[in-house]
Amino acid sequence: KQEVTQIPAALSVPEGENLVLNCSFTDSAIYNLQWFRQDPGKGLTSLLLIQSSQREQTSGRLNASLDKSSGRSTLYIAASQPGDSATYLCAPYNQAGTALIFGKGTTLSVSS
Amino acid sequence: EAQVTQNPRYLITVTGKKLTVTCSQNMNHEYMSWYRQDPGLGLRQIYYSMNVEVTDKGDVPEGYKVSRKEKRNFPLILESPSPNQTSLYFCASSLTWRGGYTFGSGTRLTVV
Numbered sequence: 144k145q146e147v148t149q150i151p152a153a154l155s156v157p158e159g160e161n162l163v164l165n166c167s168f169t170d171s172a173i174y175n176l177q178w179f180r181q182d183p184g185k186g187l188t189s190l191l192l193i194q195s196s197q198r199e200q201t202s203g204r205l206n207a208s209l210d211k212s213s214g215r216s217t218l219y220i221a222a223s224q225p226g227d228s229a230t231y232l233c234a235p236y237n238q239a240g241t242a243l244i245f246g247k248g249t250t251l252s253v254s255s
Numbered sequence: 256e257a258q259v260t261q262n263p264r265y266l267i268t269v270t271g272k273k274l275t276v277t278c279s280q281n282m283n284h285e286y287m288s289w290y291r292q293d294p295g296l297g298l299r300q301i302y303y304s305m306n307v308e309v310t311d312k313g314d315v316p317e318g319y320k321v322s323r324k325e326k327r328n329f330p331l332i333l334e335s336p337s338p339n340q341t342s343l344y345f346c347a348s349s350l351t352w353r354g355g356y357t358f359g360s361g362t363r364l365t366v367v
Contacts (some may be wrong), residue, residue: 151261174353175353175355177355177356178357183258183362184361186345186358186359186360186361187345187347187358188358189355189357189358190355191357192355199310209346232298234298236353239312240352240353241303241305241352242288242300242303242313243298243347243356245292245297245298245299246297247295247297248297
């Protein structure tokens with residue numbers, strides 16, 4: 144059964160820092176992987192979708208990479224801003240491709 | 256605006272009183288799914304639907320029912336709610352079952 148681990152669980156940084164959020168998963172036979180952010184008490188906002196044939200995706204200051212063979216994905220945030228403060232969730236698809244399997248997230252706090 | 260709409264946003268109910276949480280999407284997506292989010296457990300899938308009239312169980316289906324009579328709607332039904340179903344519920348949809356997911360804003364359910 145797919146298990147997803149996100150490290151660190153929490154991270155506090157000053158504004159302007161570049162940072163990396165890590166995600167590891169136990170079953171490398173995944174189809175796609177999606178990164179989300181969740182603000183307190185709110186829904187999930189999709190950040191990036193990496194399809195199984197891709198190794199990375201970029202959107203603005205965000206870059207996500209995927210290494211299926213090692214069971215890892217990283218989310219790189221450049222020049223962090225206070226508005227980036229949220230919980231970031233990594234979610235590879237299950238082996239059947241019918242569900243997202245979520246990690247418990249990394250809670251990011253960016254101070255001004 | 257392309258979106259997944261859930262109603263209600265907040266609901267407090269009593270044990271055993273049947274309730275329905277509605278979910279509707281306006282993106283002509285084939286695939287829809289329900290998740291619940293609990294502290295320490297993360298997000299877990301309850302049910303999913305590949306297309307109209309086709310539904311299947313996720314990881315935590317006990318105590319829930321769903322139906323998919325129309326492409327745009329996927330209601331979650333709790334026939335006899337219990338306190339352990341107190342949770343934050345999310346509906347999600349995707350163009351295909353391996354595509355990127357869009358999530359609703361969530362329904363916070365409290366069963367007393």
